[in-house]
Amino acid sequence: MFGKIGLVGIGPIGSSLARVICRERLAGHIAIASGGIETLKRAEKLKLGDTYTTEANEAVRGADLVVVSVPVGASGAVAEEIEPALKEGAILTEVGSAKVSAIAQMQPVVPEGVHFIPGHPLTGTEKSGDAGFADLFENRWCILTPLEGTDLTALEKLSEFWRRCGANIGTTDPQHHDTTLALVSHLPHIIAYNIVGTAADLETVTKSKVIKYSASGFRDLTRLAASDPRTWHDMCLHNRDAILEMMARFLEDLAHLQRAIRWGEGDKLFDFFTRARAIRCSIIEEGQNIDASGYIPSARQSGIRRSLAQQTAPSPRHPQGRCQLDPSL
Amino acid sequence: MFGKIGLVGIGPIGSSLARVICRERLAGHIAIASGGIETLKRAEKLKLGDTYTTEANEAVRGADLVVVSVPVGASGAVAEEIEPALKEGAILTEVGSAKVSAIAQMQPVVPEGVHFIPGHPLTGTEKSGDAGFADLFENRWCILTPLEGTDLTALEKLSEFWRRCGANIGTTDPQHHDTTLALVSHLPHIIAYNIVGTAADLETVTKSKVIKYSASGFRDLTRLAASDPRTWHDMCLHNRDAILEMMARFLEDLAHLQRAIRWGEGDKLFDFFTRARAIRCSIIEEGQNIDASGYIPSARQSGIRRSLAQQTAPSPRHPQGRCQLDPSL
Numbered sequence: 001m002f003g004k005i006g007l008v009g010i011g012p013i014g015s016s017l018a019r020v021i022c023r024e025r026l027a028g029h030i031a032i033a034s035g036g037i038e039t040l041k042r043a044e045k046l047k048l049g050d051t052y053t054t055e056a057n058e059a060v061r062g063a064d065l066v067v068v069s070v071p072v073g074a075s076g077a078v079a080e081e082i083e084p085a086l087k088e089g090a091i092l093t094e095v096g097s098a099k100v101s102a103i104a105q106m107q108p109v110v111p112e113g114v115h116f117i118p119g120h121p122l123t124g125t126e127k128s129g130d131a132g133f134a135d136l137f138e139n140r141w142c143i144l145t146p147l148e149g150t151d152l153t154a155l156e157k158l159s160e161f162w163r164r165c166g167a168n169i170g171t172t173d174p175q176h177h178d179t180t181l182a183l184v185s186h187l188p189h190i191i192a193y194n195i196v197g198t199a200a201d202l203e204t205v206t207k208s209k210v211i212k213y214s215a216s217g218f219r220d221l222t223r224l225a226a227s228d229p230r231t232w233h234d235m236c237l238h239n240r241d242a243i244l245e246m247m248a249r250f251l252e253d254l255a256h257l258q259r260a261i262r263w264g265e266g267d268k269l270f271d272f273f274t275r276a277r278a279i280r281c282s283i284i285e286e287g288q289n290i291d292a293s294g295y296i297p298s299a300r301q302s303g304i305r306r307s308l309a310q311q312t313a314p315s316p317r318h319p320q321g322r323c324q325l326d327p328s329l
Numbered sequence: 330m331f332g333k334i335g336l337v338g339i340g341p342i343g344s345s346l347a348r349v350i351c352r353e354r355l356a357g358h359i360a361i362a363s364g365g366i367e368t369l370k371r372a373e374k375l376k377l378g379d380t381y382t383t384e385a386n387e388a389v390r391g392a393d394l395v396v397v398s399v400p401v402g403a404s405g406a407v408a409e410e411i412e413p414a415l416k417e418g419a420i421l422t423e424v425g426s427a428k429v430s431a432i433a434q435m436q437p438v439v440p441e442g443v444h445f446i447p448g449h450p451l452t453g454t455e456k457s458g459d460a461g462f463a464d465l466f467e468n469r470w471c472i473l474t475p476l477e478g479t480d481l482t483a484l485e486k487l488s489e490f491w492r493r494c495g496a497n498i499g500t501t502d503p504q505h506h507d508t509t510l511a512l513v514s515h516l517p518h519i520i521a522y523n524i525v526g527t528a529a530d531l532e533t534v535t536k537s538k539v540i541k542y543s544a545s546g547f548r549d550l551t552r553l554a555a556s557d558p559r560t561w562h563d564m565c566l567h568n569r570d571a572i573l574e575m576m577a578r579f580l581e582d583l584a585h586l587q588r589a590i591r592w593g594e595g596d597k598l599f600d601f602f603t604r605a606r607a608i609r610c611s612i613i614e615e616g617q618n619i620d621a622s623g624y625i626p627s628a629r630q631s632g633i634r635r636s637l638a639q640q641t642a643p644s645p646r647h648p649q650g651r652c653q654l655d656p657s658l
Contacts, residue, residue, distance in 0.1 A: 122542060141542055170542065180539050183528055184547035190586060191520060191550065193605040198575070198582045199512055200608050210509050211611070213451060213470055213499065218513035221520065223549050225609040229602030236590045236598050246527070247587050251580070253527045257519060258576050261565045269565050273558030276522040279529045280554040282540070 001161060004029040006063035008056045008078055009070035010043045013095050013121065015132025017067060018048035020165045023134045033059035039130060046131060057085035065161065068094040068106075071230070072238040076105030088113045091154050095120055097181055097231075098239035099145045099174035107147065115154035119144040120177065121167055122185075138166035145174040175242075182242035186235045187250060190243070192224035193232070330490060333358040335392035337385045337407055338399035339372045342424050342450065344461025346396060347377035349494045352463045362388035368459060375460060386414035394490065397423040397435075400559070401567040405434030417442045420483050424449055426510055426560075427568035428474045428503035436476065444483035448473040449506065450496055451514075467495035474503040504571075511571035515564045516579060519572070521553035522561070 005027040007014045014032070021027050030049035033056040034040045044052045053059050060066045060082045070078055075094055086092060092114050096102040099118050110116040121142040142162040146155050159169045172180075199218070203210045211218075236243060260268045334356040336343045343361070350356050359378035362385040363369045373381045382388050389395045389411045399407055404423055415421060421443050425431040428447050439445040450471040471491040475484050488498045501509075528547070532539045540547075565572060589597045 143542065172537075176535070176537060179531075179535075180537075180542050183524075183531060183539060184543045186546075188524065188546040188550035190590075191524070191583070192609075193602050194583050194586055195512075195517065195520070195579055196605040196609050197601065198579050200605075201582070202508075202512060202575075202578065206505070206508075208501075208505060208509075210512060211608070213472065213509050214513045217515075217517040217553055220552050221517035221550060222609050224546055225602075225605050227606070229599055229606055232602050233595060233599040237593055237595055240590055240593065244587065244591055246531075247583070247590075249531065250524055250527045251583065251587075253530070254520070254523050254576070254580065257523055258573065258580075261519075261569055261576075262573055264566055264569065266562060266566055270558055270562040272526065273522050273554075273561050276525040276529070276554050277556070277558055279540070280521075280525050280551050 001026045001164065002064040003027070004031060004063045004065075006031045006033065006060035006066045007049065008033045008059060008066065008068045008082065010034045010039055010048065011069060011130055012132060012136070013069040013123065014067070015043065015046075015048055015130055016123070016134065016136035017069070017132070017165065018043070019132050019134035020137060022048075024164050026161060026164055027065070031059040031063060042130065048132070056081045060087075060090075061085040062087055064090055065158075066090060066092045068092070070094075070096075071234045072096040072098045072102050072105075073234050075102045076109070079106040079109040083109050083111060086111055086114045089115070091115045091117060091158055093117050093119050093158060096238075097185070097235060098242075099177045100242075101238040103145075103147065103174055115151050115158075117144060117146055117150055117155055117158050118174065119158070119162070120181070121162070121165075135166065137162070140167050141170050142167035143170045143172060143177055145172060145177050147174075178239050178242040179246065182239055182246040183249075186232070186239055186243050187246050189224045189227055189232050190236070190247070191250075192222045196222050196225045330355040330493065331393040332356070333360060333392045333394075335360045335362065335389035335395045336378065337362045337388060337395065337397045337411065339363045339368055339377065340398060340459055341461060341465070342398040342452065343396065344372065344375070344377055344459055345452070345463065345465035346398070346461070346494065347372070348461050348463035349466065351377075353493050355490060355493055356394070360388040360392060371459065377461070385410045389416075389419075390414040391416055393419055394487075395419060395421045397421070399423075399425075400563045401425040401427045401431050401434075402563050404431045405438070408435040408438040412438050412440060415440055415443045418444070420444045420446060420487055422446050422448050422487060425567075426514070426564060427571075428506045429571075430567040432474070432476065432503055444480050444487075446473060446475050446479055446484055446487050447503065448487065448491070449510070450491070450494075464495065466491070469496050470499050471496035472499045472501060472506055474501060474506050476503075507568050507571040508575065511568055511575040512578075515561070515568055515572050516575050518553045518556055518561050519565070519576070520579075521551045525551050525554045 005021060007018055007030065010018070010032050018030055018032065021030055029051070031051045031053070032040070032043050032049035033053050034043065035054060037054060040052050040054060043049065051059070056078055064087070066082065066086065068075060068078055075096060092110060094102050094106060097120060099120065103118055107116060119142055121137050122140050123136050144155070144159065162169055199210050257272065334350060336347055336359065339347070339361050347359055347361065350359055358380070360380045360382070361369070361372050361378035362382050363372065364383060366383060369381050369383060372378065385407055393416070395411065395415065397404060397407055404425060421439060423431050423435060426449060428449065432447055436445060448471055450466050451469050452465050473484070473488065491498055528539050586601065
């Protein structure tokens, strides 16, 4: 599909891309660049690519597709480093979780004749690590945020690339992407970290075991707090405005609920919980329903051809019926 | 262990108790009472007990152990109904998730010579439903909140009963139980319902698909919102003060974090996330570590003898190593 693909950054996304590109034969040559010599050595040991370098511009030179998967905070520096080596007509994409910031850093640097099309695969898995796995994108959304005047042929080619990596394509504008992600991903992680802190502080002041008795509610809610702090530190700095806006909405709504609890407004609480539950159950019917780890089995591995039916079928780990059950605590 | 056990209420806890009492031969006779005739019929069809009645006082008459497992809001009325039929020397327990309220409703009604010992098994499973399963309490904490002047022989007998049901025994005072549960169970559920509401409202105002793109963060955080609204409505009304206190702490901490995000205090955020993550990982090493559904396999079924080692070993679904991995989103 491409002659040469340059992967700048070989973390969870980069390493998984390398694996699926190889499995699906999407490139004649995979060039891998990473600033971390240890990371690069591991990538080479895992045979993730054809060539390995610590110089990003070497990896992108002559590449038809360049995928930058580095922390959003580093995307500007990377863009400046690779700019002189980018090939006329090449497609350049980055996969950061905060599009407005990544675009602001990279777009001014991208030379004429290079198709810069930002995107973001919603992998959300804790299973990948830096070794990656080819199924990471299987049946997951990849949101593309094309900029004004984007070449449609290039856009379609990048979309086809992600489809062949197993992803479903969605397109939206960078601002809406950031607002959405702030709510469905960044804020949930912040909340999880926050309540863990609250519990730890309570243990300290009450000198008693609180977490020892942590019921499954606490574990479910705080699972996200096992994430890599670097990721969320990066998000808080680079998707700040959207996170603060969503946080404000969340806090307003929680204050509203707080008031209903204080005043013992039982009917209001029951109606609200009932409505929220119905909506939550509808999520389970959404295409991306997967288990707690964020992993969805490969359609290929499981021998099922990906189809709309499969995309909308409830996951065995999340049968719709689960919503009919009564968690006792 | 007991001649007759009277189970008042045959929901997730009551039905599971019936099964494990039968399996472990803890009673000569299991009497089941439920106000719901349909529920009672199902219990009879499932052969959960020896006798079935809609009259609670019939079920408890002559019982050596009486377990009241009804919504906390109903515990006072149940206490008044069964009071005349309670046997001298019987042990009376209830399993509500808000001890202070349940005790305030029941204690004044309990006659002299009946040992009233409140308790709360932290089952936290979405798998039980009203059919119950004998493993519900396996390796889970059962928190007893004995009152002043509780007979120690009766307390030890109730503790042994729960141990033989598979539970680990913890004791604390009702107030501390309620504060702890407010933080580790009630608040997490409220937060989950709340952010689902926030997302739904955002979809309405932006007329865009937000939940469609819900990343795993959102699904993990909102899994709890698939719970039965009745349960949490009941908790909000009957553990109100503790929930409001914990909510206030959570909101203060979140505002603190919000400020750090607004002012781009990267180091502070990184340190906080790192600390919270370490604590969250320690939870995974806690005794109650189980999968997202809150279910832990039976030591008996799996052929493993329950031991301290097993209690502290990481669950296969939550290997400690998972905390070393980098969730990409």
